[in-house]
Amino acid sequence: MNDSPDSPELHSNRHLASKVWSRLGPWRWRLSLSLGLLVFSVPFINFHPLVWGIVADDLIEGSLTGQSLGIWLAIMMATYLIGLAANAWHTYLLEKTGQAFVKEIRSDLFRKFETQSLGYHRDRSTGELVTRITSDVDAMEQSVLQGITGLIEEVVTFVVVAGMVLWISPLVGALSILPLAFAFLFIRVYNKRVKAIYDGVRKRLGHIGSFVQDRLAGVQVTQSFGREGAEQADFDGRAESFYDASVKASRLRNTYFPIVSTFGFVNNLVMLGVGGWMILSGNEAFTIGALLAYRGFWWRLQSPIRTIAQTSDILQRARAAAERVFELLNEPVSVVDRLGAQTWVEKKGAIAFEEVDFSYLPSKPILRKVSFRIDPGEFVAIAGGSGSGKSTLLNLVPRFYDTTGGVIRLDEVDVRDYTLESLRAPIGFVGQDNYLFDGTVLDNLRYGKPEASVAMIEEAARAANAHDFIVDLPDGYETRVGQNGVKLSGGQRQRLSLSRAFLTEPQILLLDEPTASVEPESESMIHDSILRRTASGQGTTLLVTHRIDLLRQAPRILFLSEGRLAGDASHDKLLATCLDYADAYHRWEAEER
Ligand SMILES: Nc1ncnc2c1ncn2[C@@H]1O[C@H](COP(=O)(O)OP(=O)(O)OP(=O)(O)O)[C@@H](O)[C@H]1O
Numbered sequence: 001m002n003d004s005p006d007s008p009e010l011h012s013n014r015h016l017a018s019k020v021w022s023r024l025g026p027w028r029w030r031l032s033l034s035l036g037l038l039v040f041s042v043p044f045i046n047f048h049p050l051v052w053g054i055v056a057d058d059l060i061e062g063s064l065t066g067q068s069l070g071i072w073l074a075i076m077m078a079t080y081l082i083g084l085a086a087n088a089w090h091t092y093l094l095e096k097t098g099q100a101f102v103k104e105i106r107s108d109l110f111r112k113f114e115t116q117s118l119g120y121h122r123d124r125s126t127g128e129l130v131t132r133i134t135s136d137v138d139a140m141e142q143s144v145l146q147g148i149t150g151l152i153e154e155v156v157t158f159v160v161v162a163g164m165v166l167w168i169s170p171l172v173g174a175l176s177i178l179p180l181a182f183a184f185l186f187i188r189v190y191n192k193r194v195k196a197i198y199d200g201v202r203k204r205l206g207h208i209g210s211f212v213q214d215r216l217a218g219v220q221v222t223q224s225f226g227r228e229g230a231e232q233a234d235f236d237g238r239a240e241s242f243y244d245a246s247v248k249a250s251r252l253r254n255t256y257f258p259i260v261s262t263f264g265f266v267n268n269l270v271m272l273g274v275g276g277w278m279i280l281s282g283n284e285a286f287t288i289g290a291l292l293a294y295r296g297f298w299w300r301l302q303s304p305i306r307t308i309a310q311t312s313d314i315l316q317r318a319r320a321a322a323e324r325v326f327e328l329l330n331e332p333v334s335v336v337d338r339l340g341a342q343t344w345v346e347k348k349g350a351i352a353f354e355e356v357d358f359s360y361l362p363s364k365p366i367l368r369k370v371s372f373r374i375d376p377g378e379f380v381a382i383a384g385g386s387g388s389g390k391s392t393l394l395n396l397v398p399r400f401y402d403t404t405g406g407v408i409r410l411d412e413v414d415v416r417d418y419t420l421e422s423l424r425a426p427i428g429f430v431g432q433d434n435y436l437f438d439g440t441v442l443d444n445l446r447y448g449k450p451e452a453s454v455a456m457i458e459e460a461a462r463a464a465n466a467h468d469f470i471v472d473l474p475d476g477y478e479t480r481v482g483q484n485g486v487k488l489s490g491g492q493r494q495r496l497s498l499s500r501a502f503l504t505e506p507q508i509l510l511l512d513e514p515t516a517s518v519e520p521e522s523e524s525m526i527h528d529s530i531l532r533r534t535a536s537g538q539g540t541t542l543l544v545t546h547r548i549d550l551l552r553q554a555p556r557i558l559f560l561s562e563g564r565l566a567g568d569a570s571h572d573k574l575l576a577t578c579l580d581y582a583d584a585y586h587r588w589e590a591e592e593r
């Protein structure tokens with residue numbers, strides 16, 4: 001999923017704003033207080049030029065005394081301090097709200113990621129999801145809250161200061177504000193043009209990110225084929241294209257901003273020119289004090305224009321980030337609890353497939369009308385050629401995917417009628433390659449059963465033939481395994497995964513070629529531990545394998561061929577009756593020799 005579908009609804013700013021607003025629900029009162037404080041603080045903070053004007057006029061008139069000067073200075077200081085305090089409080093409340101908002105969004109996103117089906121995660125890169133939950137959420141907070149209130153602050157400042165300027169002299173005030181109107185018009189045009197360019201800049205940055213993520217993951221492949229130079233050239237091309245887009249944006253920005261600033265500066269000229277001319281011509285309506293006050297106000301009229309121009313940059317970025325975040329939040333979870341789903345209470349471990357169909361893509365059926373029944377405690381092997389649907393079949397049992405036709409029953413109840421939590425708890429799943437979390441061996445083993453005692457953990461590790469190698473590790477059970485267990489061998493990782501599954505005492509154990517990528521010594525240990533479990537009747541076991549010794553020892557084999565159940569019997573019987581199985585078996589036998 002690289003490009004989001006272009007839905008006009010998502011792209012409307014108002015729609016986005018209403019979404020953000022509805023998410024701000026619990027903090028609306030705090031936000032309102034914060035905005036109230038902001039509006040309150042602006043006139044106080046911007047009061048001082050007025051005092052300058054009044055004091056100057058009094059000086060010229062000769063009416064200023066030491067005492068009145070002192071009073072004016074005190075007023076100037078007091079108004080500024082009041083304004084400053086209110087503004088600081090406003091900012092604190094705003095930032096607090098922003099952080100609370102971010103916390104909720106992150107938590108909701110993480111919940112979404114954790115509950116989405118495997119199909120969802122296979123279609124997406126991890127890096128992309130990480131970016132969303134970190135930088136996109138950040139960008140949203142910074143710009144949605146701070147950008148918008150920055151804008152409000154500037155608009156309020158502009159209105160208040162414009163009011164004071166007009167109040168001092170309607171004529172000079174109006175004439176000096178006029179050029180600013182042109183500046184606003186320019187900003188609008190600029191915004192339209194820059195949007196497309198910024199979209200391009202962002203997209204290119206995204207391309208660089210996903211490229212680096214992918215190539216770092218495969219750095220060993222690159223080095224083994226000696227392709228570093230080619231990868232570097234590819235990367236440089238992407239960086240170059242980002243550079244070009246950024247320079248283009250910079251050129252546009254630096255053509256427009258001087259124009260906008262010029263309009264702002266013209267208003268400086270108008271103030272001094274018209275004001276000075278009125279004083280020269282002896283017009284009583286304008287004084288030197290007024291001129292001085294205007295000088296103080298000028299910057300406060302000019303700065304909102306710059307800020308508004310810059311804020312719109314920030315808002316563009318925020319809009320894109322918010323769109324991506326909401327897109328993820330709104331995505332439906334495909335595998336969910338049914339209404340009125342029941343808890344699976346009395347777990348026996350019977351499995352039944354009834355005419356099960358499944359396809360990942362509508363055009364390509366993977367399983368076709370698969371039916372079989374497995375009694376509680378049975379040990380069944382699943383065999384079949386590569387791509388025949390074995391892994392898919394196992395994945396359907398804990399509802400990593402839902403069937404597209406037919407029903408899967410556990411203890412006679414449709415799996416979709418159980419709550420996901422109670423369905424998955426008694427099912428153990430060990431695949432070809434199982435993820436180990438960055439932590440100690442012990443942390444990983446007790447992942448599915450945090451309350452397990454050390455004795456229970458050791459027992460599970462013994463059952464999976466893992467205990468001996470664990471105690472030989474530098475720190476025994478306290479050894480850190482590294483991300484995805486990089487500090488262990490493939491066989492050791494597999495035996496840990498098996499122990500982790502054994503510890504939860506699963507009623508149903510699903511094993512998907514657990515020895516596929518394992519050296520022979522580990523393999524025989526794993527086989528041994530699986531067979532020990534199945535012999536002791538500790539639950540139902542489904543094992544995908546093409547290892548001949550396991551096939552021979554399995555009491556029953558389901559043989560899949562192109563998504564159909566082509567055979568269902570013991571090894572000897574299949575060998576005699578199922579031609580496809582006999583062919584496949586001889587092939588596997590030859591491979592192992
Ligand atoms: N996420 C997916 N999206 C689309 N098609 C998929 C997906 N996963 C698997 N398939 C396809 O489904 C078919 C069955 O795959 P499956 O992994 O179940 O085969 P398998 O019998 O386990 O094979 P192997 O022995 O190689 O592990 C394959 O043709 C595969 O290309």
Ligand SMILES: [Mg+2]
Nearest residue numbers: 390391392512
């Ligand atoms: Mg498979």
